[in-house]
Amino acid sequence: MEQAAQAAPTLRIARLATVEYSRALALQEGLAAARARGAVPDTLLLLEHPSVFTLGRGADARYLLNPPREVPVYRVSRGGQVTYHGPGQLVGYPIVKLEGRARDVHDYLRCLEQVMIDALLQCGIAAGRRPGLTGVWVEERKVGSIGVGLRRWVTMHGFALNVATDGRFFETIVPCGIAGCRMTSVAAEGRADLGVTEMAAFIERSFTTVFSYRQVVTVEANELWTASREFSLPAREASGPDPGLGAVCQC
Amino acid sequence: MAREITMPKLSDTMEEGKILRWLKHPGDTIRRGEAIAEVETDKADMIMEAFDEGVLGEIVLKEGESAKVGVVIARLGEPGKQAAQAAPAPPAAEARPRQKIGAAPAQSSAPAPPAAVRGALAAVPPKRTAQGIAEAGQPGASQSPEPAPAEPQQAPVQQAQEGGADGLSGLPEFYSGLSAHSSAAPTTVPAPPPARAVAAKAETATAAATPADAAKLKASPLARRAAEEAGIDLATVRGTGPDGRVTKRDIDNFVREQQMFRFRRLIAPREGALGTRQELTPMRRTIAQRMAASKREIPHFYVTVEVDMEEAVRFKSSIEAAELFDEDITYNDIVIRACALAICRHSRMNASFEDETVVIRPHVNIGVAVAVEDGLLIPVIRECERLSLPEIARISHRLVGKAGRGGYTADELSGGTFTISNMGMLGIEHFAAVINPPQAAILAVSAIKERPVVRNSRIVVGRTMMVTVSCDHRVIDGVVAGRFLQELKRFLENPASLLV
Structure with a gap:
């Protein structure tokens, strides 16, 4: 597999704890716009969401079988089917500019898989790929999902790794539109001792390696939220209307 | 070429x-x-x-x-x-x-039925409708004038608490409906501002938009928190407090203005050019099915009354001036409260025709039709009979505000027992709405207008509003509808009663 990034210089990593879905999406959008302008370096957001179901633009609502009534449902600007985010799931949103040879969406997806595979290996879980079914699997059980969107070769959305996710939420949907798709988690694969924080450390390391960053900077959550106000100020772009990012749940 | x-x-x-x-x-x-x-x-x-x-x-x-x-x-x-x-x-x-x-x-x-998904992007966060601005500012033939977006309002119903005609449980169908709403404002940008879309505001924004300026912005802590929650950039809000200080009220008004703006812009693009055919979005399909079923099965009749709003106008502005409550009270909130009180006295307005019986619902759950792109949603304010006017305002503003960015739970979109469709903001003289099954009645609220009224045997200029209730004749008779409207009129004309 080709390395998607050719020694990108700096990566900022921000651990954001638990962030409401729409708020995180807004942050991503702000960062992506700023990244496209060159105002900020590549950034990896690591966070958890409160329980939420999201449907892709083309998703079939029938895959939402019997969602708990108190859980919000977003139809979001991505393709793909329905998925669940919630406590115990580590979500990674890389806002990365793909340049040069790295401008290859399939390579990028494979790289995200590699990030999760490497991190899982660090905790003794042998995970891998399944042909045609993007995501990360332990045998035929899915542990990590991927969905990305790109605009001007800047990425949004990303991956979701089930660390200690409550599997019952997945039972109320048809995850990723794959009937009979079994979901698993780091905990269910025998490492119940690891939490989202521990996994985030593994992910940080493998992400840095897979994408060959020379330098890694940690940003405080507060700093990022404050900064997000600045870069979200009107950026008079020549392109006029700014359409939504599309992302596709890879599932 | x-x-x-x-x-x-x-x-x-x-x-x-x-x-x-x-x-x-x-x-x-x-x-x-x-x-x-x-x-x-x-x-x-x-x-x-x-x-x-x-x-x-x-x-x-x-x-x-x-x-x-x-x-x-x-x-x-x-x-x-x-x-x-x-x-x-x-x-x-x-x-x-x-x-x-x-x-x-x-x-x-x-x-998935991809064809039906046209424009179903639902960018979720509060979006900057940059598109709106850019289009408005664009010269050229393709720009359409501000449309009269009356069409979706006439079918103010799309509730999915019952199974859809396609045999799905209504719920998912409803979610697919959710998709359509924000697609007109597909956007990347960050939380902030649908706001910037408002042209006038955008100017003030550019004037004050540098980060340095932003730091100096004066705003109350309450306003700051509200702005953050609503995803609004304070720099875009004109403060009305001392020294241009931004107050919570400014933020609230700003949010409402954005919603109005979005409302107008949103519907525009989805009408389509003359001579084109458009695939149905899931929401459009649901509206089509439910409205057709409603008109086919429910024997509608309509009763209208003219309400003198002079006192309500005064009431509203005095509440605003006194800043008694956290949230301003809108006319829509006033109508919701008055409906709740009137419905408590006329329970048939809160009923359903089911299997040859009339089922009178235990709570007054009022749905408010909200226009979204190429369709509408009806978030429901539950148990209105127990809510004070400020509570109604708080809940309804939160629910209506979500229309632009999604994130409704199933509970928030189902279980309505009565619906209000308000076209006042469009300056509508008078209209009648189609009942939202399985409910038995829907209230169409038109604009408050200056009209000649007779007071003390003299003709003076007053402010009145037409309200029309559409009723299911299987459940409601003319006399019930008439009395309900009479009661509603009395509450609205004596707004102090709404605070009791």
Whole structure:
């Protein structure tokens, strides 16, 4: 597999704890716009969401079988089917500019898989790929999902790794539109001792390696939220209307 | 001369791409670098930008269809020329992509009905409707004048608490409806501002928009928190407090203004150009089914009353001036409260016709029709009979505010027992709404207008509002409807009663 990034210089990593879905999406959008302008370096957001179901633009609502009534449902600007985010799931949103040879969406997806595979290996879980079914699997059980969107070769959305996710939420949907798709988690694969924080450390390391960053900077959550106000100020772009990012749940 | 737009190659291994969504439509002016479509390959998704300028002539590859890399997906005409003339499709070129499409269905046969998904992007966060601005500021033939978006309002119903006609549980169908709403404002940008869309505000924004200035902005802590929650950039809000200090009230008004703006802009683009055919979005389909069923099965009758709003206007402004409550009270909130009180005295207005029985509901759950793109949603305020006016205001503003960004729970969109459709903001003289099954009545609220009224045997200029209730005659008789309206009128004309 080709390395998607050719020694990108700096990566900022921000651990954001638990962030409401729409708020995180807004942050991503702000960062992506700023990244496209060159105002900020590549950034990896690591966070958890409160329980939420999201449907892709083309998703079939029938895959939402019997969602708990108190859980919000977003139809979001991505393709793909329905998925669940919630406590115990580590979500990674890389806002990365793909340049040069790295401008290859399939390579990028494979790289995200590699990030999760490497991190899982660090905790003794042998995970891998399944042909045609993007995501990360332990045998035929899915542990990590991927969905990305790109605009001007800047990425949004990303991956979701089930660390200690409550599997019952997945039972109320048809995850990723794959009937009979079994979901698993780091905990269910025998490492119940690891939490989202521990996994985030593994992910940080493998992400840095897979994408060959020379330098890694940690940003405080507060700093990022404050900064997000600045870069979200009107950026008079020549392109006029700014359409939504599309992302596709890879599932 | 027509130029071709082809399926881009987004990866060395990419063979085929699928159009998820066209962001431009035939006749639209396209500028270099503008986003024109969303393309999906192997489930990664990319915004495609124009390399060329012109008018989008013809869309060859429809939404949901796939084609090989390099195949023509659309044609560009010259700016200024009519699309159709600019792009006479050579038959051979036409045939080629179609073949490819034909070859691809196995691959693209996702269970989702892609054609129905047109514009179903639901960017969730509060969005900056930059699109709105840019379009408004764009010269050229493609710009449409502000439309009169009355159409969706006339079918103010799309509730999915019952199973849909297609046998699905109504819930998912409803969620698919949710999708449609924000697609008109597809946007990248960050939380902040649908706000910037408001042209006048945008100017103030540019004036005060540097970070340095932002730091100096005066705002109350309450306002800051409210702005943060609403995803608003304080710099875009004009403060009305001392020294231009931004108050919570400014934020609230700003949010409402944005909603109004969005309301007007949103519906515009989805009407489509003359002479075009449009696939139904899931929401459109649901509205079509439910409205047709309502008119087919429910014997509607309509009763109208003119309400003197003089006191209500005074009431509202005095509450505002006194800043008694956290949230301003809107006319819509006043009508909701008055309806709740009137319904408590006329329970038949809160009923359903079911299996040859009349079921009177235990709580007054009032749905408020909210226009969203190419359709509407009806968030429900539960147990209104137990809520004070400020509580209603708080809940309804929260629910209505969500329409622009989604994130409703199932509970918030179901269980209504009565619906209010308010077209006051559109200056409507009078209208009647279609009942939202399984409810038995819906109230159509028109604008408050200056009209001649008789007071003390003299004709003076007063402010009145027409309200029309549409009733299911199987449940409600004329006398009940008349009394209900009479009661409603009395509450509205004596607004102090609403605070009791």
